[in-house]
Amino acid sequence: MSLTILQETRVLAVLRAPSVETALRAADALVDGGITGLEITYSTPDAAHVIRELNEKYGDRIYLGAGTVTTADQATEAADAGARFLVSPGSRPELTAAMKATGRTVLTGALTPSEVMAAVEYGADVVKIFPASLGGPSYLRSLRGPFPDVPLMPTGGVTPENLGDWFAAGALAVGAGSDLVSAAALASKDWAAITRRAEEFVAAGPGA
Numbered sequence: 342m343s344l345t346i347l348q349e350t351r352v353l354a355v356l357r358a359p360s361v362e363t364a365l366r367a368a369d370a371l372v373d374g375g376i377t378g379l380e381i382t383y384s385t386p387d388a389a390h391v392i393r394e395l396n397e398k399y400g401d402r403i404y405l406g407a408g409t410v411t412t413a414d415q416a417t418e419a420a421d422a423g424a425r426f427l428v429s430p431g432s433r434p435e436l437t438a439a440m441k442a443t444g445r446t447v448l449t450g451a452l453t454p455s456e457v458m459a460a461v462e463y464g465a466d467v468v469k470i471f472p473a474s475l476g477g478p479s480y481l482r483s484l485r486g487p488f489p490d491v492p493l494m495p496t497g498g499v500t501p502e503n504l505g506d507w508f509a510a511g512a513l514a515v516g517a518g519s520d521l522v523s524a525a526a527l528a529s530k531d532w533a534a535i536t537r538r539a540e541e542f543v544a545a546g547p548g549a
Contacts, residue, residue, distance in 0.1 A: 344446070344466065344467065344492055344513060346404055346425075347378075347404065347426070347446065347467065347492075347494075347513065347514050348513055348514060350377055350378035350404045350514060351378070351508075351514050351515070351546050352376060352378055352499075352504075352514065352515055352516075352517055352521075352542050352543070352546060353378040353379070353380045353404075353406070353494070353496075353514060353515070353516045353517070354371050354376050354378060354379050354380065354517060354518075354521050354522060354539070355380045355382060355408055355496060355516050355517060355518035355521075355522075356368060356371075356379060356380060356381055356382060356385065356408075356518075356522055357382045357384050357385055357409075357518065357522075358385045358391075358527055359385075359386070359527065359528075360386055361385075361386060361387050361390055361391055361394075363527055363530070364381060364385050364388075364391045365391060365394055365395070366530065366532055367522055367526075367527060367532070367535055368381075368391075368395055369532070370532040370533070370535035370536045370539070371521075371522070371535060371536070371539045372399065372402075372403060373536045373539070374535065374536040374537065374538070374539025374540045374542075374543065375539055375540060375543035376521075376539045376542065376543065377402070377403045377404055378403070378404045378406075378514070379395065379403055379404070379405050379406070380406050380407070380408040380426075380428055380516065381395070381405070381406070381407055381408065381424075382407070382408035382409040383407065383408065383409040383410060383411065383415055383419075384409050388407060388419070389407075389418045389419055389421075389422040390422070392405060392406075392407060392419060392422040392423055392424050393422040393423055395423075396422065396423030396424075397423075404425060404426070405423060405424060405425055406419075406424045406425055406426035406427060406428060406445070406446075407419035407422075407424040407426075407427050407428065408428040409428070409429075409430055410427050410428060410429045410436075410440065411429065411430070411436070412436070412439075413435070413436065413439030413440075416436070416439050416440045416442075416443055416445075417439070417443060419443075420443035420444070420445050424445060425445060425446065426445055426446040426447070426448060427440045427443065427445050427446070427447055427448070428448040428449075428450075428469060428516075429447075429448070429449045429450060430450040430469075430471065431449065431450045431451075431456075432449040432450060432451055432456060432459050432460040432463055432465065432468075433463070434463045436449075437449055437460075437463040437464050437465060438463070438464065441464050446466050446467070447464065447465050447466045447467070448465060448466065448467040448468070448469045448494060449463065449465040449468065449469060450468075450469045450470075450471045451468050451469070451470060451471075452470060452471065452472070452475070454484065454487060454488075457470075457484065457488055457491060457493075461488075461491055466492065467492040467493070467494050467513060467514075468488075468491055468492065468493050468494070469494050469495075469496055469516065470484070470493055470494065470495045470496065471495075471496045471497050471516075472496070472497035472498065473495030473496055473497045473498055473499070473507075474497040474498025475497075475498075477498065477503075477506075478495075478503060478506040478507050478509070478510040479510070481493060481495050481507065481510040481511060481512060482510040482511060484511075485510070485511040492513040493511060493512060493513060494512060494513055494514050494515060494516055495507055495512050495515055495516070496515065496516030496517070496518065497516070497518065498520070499515045499516065499517045499520060499521075500517075500520045501541040501542050501544070501545035502545070504542065504545045504546060505545065505546075508546075517542060521535075521538055521539065521542055522535055522538070523538075526538075
């Protein structure tokens with residue numbers, strides 16, 4: 342499984358919205374700000390519909406996937422809707438197998454070294470380190486010791502101010518949720534604020 346697209350995307354916006362309309366508008370605001378990686382979580386109502394709409398609108402202009410995938414049915418549904426990657430908050434062998442059966446890039450969650458080992462054993466293409474805020478970039482760097490060749494994507498606690506530190510610590514890419522799309526901005530439908538925040542993340546990224 343090639344991870345080049347994920348590596349080049351650098352930042353995945355983890356989008357948890359209260360409605361389909363809010364999710365679609367927030368996604369537009371993120372793309373307007375230069376974010377091209379969008380993870381639509383299954384905690385968003387009718388997430389598959391959101392994925393389908395965004396896929397039809399943007400196609401290959403964005404790297405679109407599904408997050409908070411916890412069942413085999415969700416994995417299949419998201420893939421059918423156009424998700425190019427699937428993210429699970431944890432690692433279970435049966436779920437990972439179902440995700441991999443879709444042919445999409447599979448990211449499963451872990452935090453401890455034992456959990457990272459399990460995620461790799463079950464077949465994850467990338468291990469999502471969550472919540473990465475518990476240990477910060479120094480913890481990710483420590484994980485690099487025993488796992489030098491495992492693609493790691495920290496999620497949680499990623500900000501424009503520390504973005505470079507995560508990549509310096511060995512992140513393949515990063516996931517950014519409420520630090521990129523705040524609940525307040527979603528509640529007030531402040532799309533301009535989301536776009537500005539996206540621009541800050543893009544400007545802070547490596548190679549910016």
